[in-house]
Amino acid sequence: MSEKILEVKNLKQYFGTSKNPIKAVDGISFDIYEGETLGLVGESGCGKSTTGRSIIRLYDITEGEVRFKGKNVHGTKSRKEMKQFNREMQMIFQDPYASLNPRMTAGEAISEGFEIHGLYKSKAERKEVVDSLLEAVGLNSEHANRYAHEFSGGQRQRIGIARALSLNPSFIIADEPISALDVSIQAQVVNLLKKLQYERNLTYLFIAHDLSMVKYISDRIAVMYMGKIVELGRADEIYNHPIHPYTKSLLSAVPLPDPLSERKRKRIIYVHEEADDSATLQEVYPNHFVYGTSEQIDRWKV
Numbered sequence: 001m002s003e004k005i006l007e008v009k010n011l012k013q014y015f016g017t018s019k020n021p022i023k024a025v026d027g028i029s030f031d032i033y034e035g036e037t038l039g040l041v042g043e044s045g046c047g048k049s050t051t052g053r054s055i056i057r058l059y060d061i062t063e064g065e066v067r068f069k070g071k072n073v074h075g076t077k078s079r080k081e082m083k084q085f086n087r088e089m090q091m092i093f094q095d096p097y098a099s100l101n102p103r104m105t106a107g108e109a110i111s112e113g114f115e116i117h118g119l120y121k122s123k124a125e126r127k128e129v130v131d132s133l134l135e136a137v138g139l140n141s142e143h144a145n146r147y148a149h150e151f152s153g154g155q156r157q158r159i160g161i162a163r164a165l166s167l168n169p170s171f172i173i174a175d176e177p178i179s180a181l182d183v184s185i186q187a188q189v190v191n192l193l194k195k196l197q198y199e200r201n202l203t204y205l206f207i208a209h210d211l212s213m214v215k216y217i218s219d220r221i222a223v224m225y226m227g228k229i230v231e232l233g234r235a236d237e238i239y240n241h242p243i244h245p246y247t248k249s250l251l252s253a254v255p256l257p258d259p260l261s262e263r264k265r266k267r268i269i270y271v272h273e274e275a276d277d278s279a280t281l282q283e284v285y286p287n288h289f290v291y292g293t294s295e296q297i298d299r300w301k302v
Contacts, residue, residue: 002033006055006066006205007031008029010027010028011054012027024047025047025051027228029229035201036203036204037205038220039214039218040206041207041214041221041222042224046226047227049207052207055173055205057085058091083117087167087169088170090169090172091175092174093175094180096159096160100159101148104147106139106151106162110144111130137159137165139155154182161177161189165200168200171204172204173205174207178190190216190217206218218235220234220287221238223250225246226272229289230247231243234288238288243284244300246270248268249268250270279292282297284297284301
């Protein structure tokens with residue numbers, strides 16, 4: 001395996017009061033290796049977007065540790081270290097309508113980071129970099145002078161991707177980057193992300209609830225439910241040999257393109273089982289982890 005680029009250990013992100021905390025993320029641990037895509041899936045409200053935002057420091061975490069390239073992300077950092085971290089890790093946001101400033105042109109949105117980090121001092125140099133980024137995401141240099149309202153949803157998301165690439169990061173958190181797009185455009189954006197990953201040696205945390213798309217782009221998949229990772233393994237293992245009842249329920253809800261198979265498809269209704277304090281994320285098969293007590297996991301494996 002490649003080197004670990006990200007280590008998340010017992011991450012907790014609570015909101016609300018100490019008496020009545022809302023446990024958005026409740027003690028999760030996972031690693032991401034250089035050059036891979038880890039898909040993080042689950043229903044709305046399970047804590048997957050909060051996980052991404054906590055990793056990139058949009059939230060101060062309640063407990064736990066996030067290490068990026070061996071360094072503690074939430075440790076006390078100097079301004080210089082923070083700038084370097086912000087260059088190395090970027091985020092593509094879910095809503096391409098809300099994530100772009102309507103008063104900025106596409107070129108200004110993409111080059112905003114250059115100002116902050118003191119890159120490409122001359123206007124000509126900046127224009128050259130912006131043009132090359134627009135071309136990399138399937139747009140052209142003429143789009144640089146247009147405003148957000150002049151673009152379609154798919155084009156706006158491409159600008160969001162170009163902006164994330166502008167500082168030449170090594171790790172990108174893609175927070176449901178296709179959920180607000182038409183189905184016909186989703187595949188184009190996912191193919192673009194795969195192409196950019198290959199060309200630029202990027203590592204992704206791909207957050208989504210569309211399991212069929214996650215299978216297509218991910219090397220490994222983590223399934224999240226009520227703030228916890230309930231199953232983690234290689235994409236083909238999760239799809240072909242799911243163990244946790246929640247994963248089985250999620251997979252049973254994926255529509256099938258064949259009408260005959262779709263008619264026979266049986267939905268599995270998930271009934272949540274409370275687990276006692278002995279429940280942990282256990283390695284059931286090589287590199288295939290399931291959350292539960294030993295008794296529960298033995299029962300689910302059958």
